[in-house]
Amino acid sequence: MIDIKEVQAEALFAKVIQGLHNNEDAQLVSITKKIQTIDALDFYRRARYMGRNRTFWTNSNRSLFLVGIGEAYEIIADQSRFKETKQQWDNLLKQATIHNPYQLPGTGVIALGGMSFDPKKETTELWKHFKPSQFTIPEFQLTNYQGESYYTINVFVKKNDHPSQLAATIRQIEQTLFQASQVEAESFSIEKKVEIDPEGWKESVRVATSEIRNKKAEKIVLAREVRLSFDKQPESSVIIDKLLDTQANSYIFAFEKNSHCFIGATPERLVKVEQDRLLSTCLAGTAPRGKTKAEDERISYGLLHDQKNRQEHDFVVQMIKLAIKDYCTDLVIPGEPIVYPLKNLQHLYTPVTAKLKAGHSIFDIIEQLHPTPAVGGTPRDESLAFIRENELLDRGWYGAPIGWLDSNQNGEFAVAIRSGLIHGDMASLFAGCGVVKDSNPEAEYEETNIKLMPMLSVLGG
Numbered sequence: 001m002i003d004i005k006e007v008q009a010e011a012l013f014a015k016v017i018q019g020l021h022n023n024e025d026a027q028l029v030s031i032t033k034k035i036q037t038i039d040a041l042d043f044y045r046r047a048r049y050m051g052r053n054r055t056f057w058t059n060s061n062r063s064l065f066l067v068g069i070g071e072a073y074e075i076i077a078d079q080s081r082f083k084e085t086k087q088q089w090d091n092l093l094k095q096a097t098i099h100n101p102y103q104l105p106g107t108g109v110i111a112l113g114g115m116s117f118d119p120k121k122e123t124t125e126l127w128k129h130f131k132p133s134q135f136t137i138p139e140f141q142l143t144n145y146q147g148e149s150y151y152t153i154n155v156f157v158k159k160n161d162h163p164s165q166l167a168a169t170i171r172q173i174e175q176t177l178f179q180a181s182q183v184e185a186e187s188f189s190i191e192k193k194v195e196i197d198p199e200g201w202k203e204s205v206r207v208a209t210s211e212i213r214n215k216k217a218e219k220i221v222l223a224r225e226v227r228l229s230f231d232k233q234p235e236s237s238v239i240i241d242k243l244l245d246t247q248a249n250s251y252i253f254a255f256e257k258n259s260h261c262f263i264g265a266t267p268e269r270l271v272k273v274e275q276d277r278l279l280s281t282c283l284a285g286t287a288p289r290g291k292t293k294a295e296d297e298r299i300s301y302g303l304l305h306d307q308k309n310r311q312e313h314d315f316v317v318q319m320i321k322l323a324i325k326d327y328c329t330d331l332v333i334p335g336e337p338i339v340y341p342l343k344n345l346q347h348l349y350t351p352v353t354a355k356l357k358a359g360h361s362i363f364d365i366i367e368q369l370h371p372t373p374a375v376g377g378t379p380r381d382e383s384l385a386f387i388r389e390n391e392l393l394d395r396g397w398y399g400a401p402i403g404w405l406d407s408n409q410n411g412e413f414a415v416a417i418r419s420g421l422i423h424g425d426m427a428s429l430f431a432g433c434g435v436v437k438d439s440n441p442e443a444e445y446e447e448t449n450i451k452l453m454p455m456l457s458v459l460g461g
């Protein structure tokens, strides 16, 4: 990795091209500069008609926004996807020329992407554009970190590229990206809403409960799908806008792949790493919000003292503790959960902090953690086998790690729940819940209904 201080894009392209030996040789050039603060969603909106995929990401306290436009490079992996993604990323960085004087988390070259929930489950037509592991190094990237904007261009330069042509193309695209134009967002409305086999789903909850009572597993998370059709294809920027307005305390994300867009507002952090500081979260156990303050307090007190929900939560705490202990020191996990309030529901929440041991990366942690019992179950293999066989849907990227990493040991991944896939003028929304020995199919069904609300309400349902 070459780090340089002062740059002119065209001169830098020329220098890098000169250093390439043959036609197969290529190298990533990444240039970051600080710019006047601009709105992340505006930047995303302006790229709408560029014929490039867009990515949007913001963390739950809105201290970081990332927008990626296009693909300068893609890292795709299937088998051994954690190790392979890490290796491809390291190789790319080793050869890259990077100009980033700021070194703040999320600035400079980043990879943004996600994974499928279960690579062993056959991919259906619905998720054909989303790979088992797929990370994009965007061509154009905006990082808003603590209210300041940083702009990055990434170019994968080849031997027979022309520096002046590359620079001219970039300038042309930047005219659109930085032009203060008001892109009118057209509204859309739902024409049809279909729940995919709710009775069949309740039956699968019944079967899971009896497996658990027969000691085949302790917890199994089962998800279901609701399919919507619209009068026209919903534009993702409209949905993001509404999610930003309504879903505080949640990560908001969108990954476009051709005419498909995976989008949502998840409250669940999988892992955040800043240098060697590690944060993870146990989030499981659910209740609705109250209509008045008094009712809300009564419900959260009830949630904190409810045996069934505490058990659901505790499986996650125990698993995360075990999964990361060999990779960390200074591990701190409080003995009691607290309540994490969201707009439509509240969860049991236990924060996890630790120090990542030298030599380990965020990918090692994701590999250990995914899937936690908040989206898979306990024990992992048995619950996954049950889901693979009995669940009535292809989860695709739902329930899986999504996030970003930079070239300075920083990164953050969330668990992609409270989400849906927009495909043409249709959307598939997903919600699941933790089935334990005392689960009641009707109550679990109601729980998935409130988990569908964040997405349903912004889509007009």
Ligand SMILES: C=C(O[C@H]1C=CC=C(C(=O)O)[C@@H]1O)C(=O)O
Pocket (backbone or CB within 6 Å): 221, 223, 268, 283, 284, 285, 286, 312, 347, 373, 374, 375, 417, 418, 430, 431, 432, 433, 434, 451
């Ligand atoms: C699997 C989902 O939620 C998980 C996260 C928090 C609470 C959960 C629960 O109480 O069942 C689930 O484990 C989902 O929203 O689709």
Ligand SMILES: [Mg+2]
Pocket (backbone or CB within 6 Å): 284, 285, 286, 312, 433, 434, 447
């Ligand atoms: Mg639950």
